Amino acid sequence: MALESSFEAPVPVSTVATLVAQWIDRLGVVHVEGQITQISRRPGAGVVFLTLRDPAQDVSMSVTCMRSVYEQILPAPSEGQRVVIRAKPVFYRGRGQFSLQLQELRQVGVGELLARIEQLKAKLGAQGLFAPARKQPLPFLPQLIGLITGRASAAEKDVLENTRRRWPGVRFEVREVAVQGATAVPQVVGALKELDAHPEVDVIVIARGGGSVEDLLPFSDEQLLLAVAACGTPVVSAIGHEPDSPLLDLVADVRASTPTDAAKRIVPDVREEQERVRTARERMRGAVERMLEREERALANYRSRPSLAAPYDMIDRRELELREASGRMRRALEQRISRDSEVLGHTLARVRALSPLKTLERGYAIVQAQDGAVVRDAAEVAAGQQLGVRLAAGRLSVSVASATPEQAASG
Template sequence: MIGPILEVWEVTQRVRGAIASDPVLSGIGVRGQIANFRKHSSGHIYFTLRDERASLRSVMFRSRASGLGFTPKDGMRVVAFGYLDVFERDGTYQLYVDAMRQDGLGALHVALEELKQKLQAEGLMDPARKRRLPLLPRKVGIVTSKTGAAIHDISSVARRRFPGCRIVLLPVRVQGSAAPDMICKAVRTLERVPEVDVIVVARGGGSEEDLSAFNDERVVRAIYGSSVPVVSAVGHEVDVTLSDLVADVRAPTPSAAAEMVFPSAEDLKFQVRNLYLRARAAVHRRMERAGYSLMLLRSRPPLSRPLQLVFGLRQRIDGMEARAAGSVKRILETKRAMYLRILGRAEALDPYGPLMRGYALCLKKPDEIPISSVDMIQRGDGILLLLKDGRVDATVKEVSRVSWRMTW
């Protein structure tokens, strides 16, 4: 039998009403694995919850998503709390999520890994910032339980390796909810204690939950911010906490931490003795080389016969003076001959020079232009004759051409 014919929106409304009338679907928690995770620029997040048998579209609006204590991602198992409703435009039902948490023990591992990545991104685990331990610490600060095996092991190793060492113990709880705050306060207190050159944060082995205080972000940042080097010795060798990764030095056990921090007195004595012998040998070799060098210096002429060196230098100076005087004399004679040659040439080029030898210089008036050819004058022109002791004004009466030949 065919039922009533409905519009699409009417069908969607009926489905939506059926879901809304179910009290279970109005407030439900759904466990599943996240897939197709997408965060919109608006801050809303969209994803699919799925298990082996089905999948469920889900949305979490920005006002709710901003309060999450972790970053959802594909593959993460979660429990999402909200209500089921129909998205009319697409005709699909989906889960509107109000809150969400990670599921089971795996959530702790995911949170720990996220914190580790965050701290790495900030540079807290950068090997370049880790400091070397002091060779001879004046005092060693210890942060651990006063009744645990860790302080017993550290004290035993310290007494064996370096008797008389000074230890400053600040007892704390090493597990439980109060442990992180106590550890942070102890580290900050010890770094301000005068002469405390290194701090050891330690506890014995335990479960992952027992060691959780040393994965706490507050403890990790307190160790990172310490002004003195910190050794982390938490659990056994197979246990690795975030405190181990951030500390300047990681020790596999509290006993190993004590081996690192407290130097061996016997080893120090051996090293000092060895350094003394090496220094004495070095001084002896230096003195031998200095004595041999002094002997060589004494055998050299400047020290063995100093006057001979002075006489030789004086003789060289006398020779240099004589050569210098000869060079100056030759230079002066050369310059004098050059001067006389230049003077002779200047006199030969002097137009008034021939007047001193009985010749006359003939100039045409009125411009007093030198006359070098009969072509430059004619009868009746005025001329000026320059002699060695005066001048004569004259008038040309006759001009005739003559070819002069120089005879020797």
């Protein structure tokens, strides 16, 4: 039930402390896993004080352990070690402090840590975080590189020196963080999010030197791996040496075996690129020269053809052929006209020979009635009838005085 109180009826501090202690006491015994960040053993004191920190969160808790219990723990725990403790949550009324009263401590062995890493690996693999399809390609020449590494570490020196040796103009945005221990994961995640939000950062490198399995545990932490998978900027993992393989290598877009290898992967070598440019220019120049030679030969072949070597010869030949054809046409036409004129003259002579005018010219005449009909028989006309006579030259109008028909000759 809520404690009833007010400004007019406040409750004493001791009452509140007692109630809090009673509530905490109800939690019973709990088993807690964490990393020891501090051990305080005062000479002559009967209590050993430890600080237990969450491996992935910035949360610490005070632990008290009786010296007799602590001295029975073999081997003796050390700072930085991951442990599981069985403890009773307690609240000290006099100081108003909360702590865990340690009853038993077990150190997490390497075998168990590796087994947990394998379980997490299977889980994240089933979620598709290791799929090649989700990995982003690195830019050819990043203008600004984000580097997450330990403070004044050899890994930082390797990445910076080797990268600038390969491409002197490259720029870095460095974030120095803890790369092992309880604070490593939150600091690396914070730096990662900060660099991912930076508009000019083209690639992010997470680098540290080699170490034991315990030292590299932060780089197999689920919180860090999910943060890397959510990055919009390509991430390069450069953790440890060649044999070291934290889960970050599988989630990152590119895995570098060492920090030096990361420098080779994120920027090209300026000397190699200059050599490639020189080789490409030579190949291009050779290709252009060969093309020009080929075109020059083709042009020479075209120019050696008669149509281009002596173009007027062809025109002269065609002009001569045209003149000869024109002459042949003219002669043929003249011959045809002459031949047709001769034929026409013969035909005209025959027509004239058969013409009635020729007969009239010999003294004959054509007698016609008034209606134009030719009179062939004297019986066809009567005395006094007007007739027309056509002569070879001119016409006559006559009147019939008499008509004497000829009797037909007897057979």
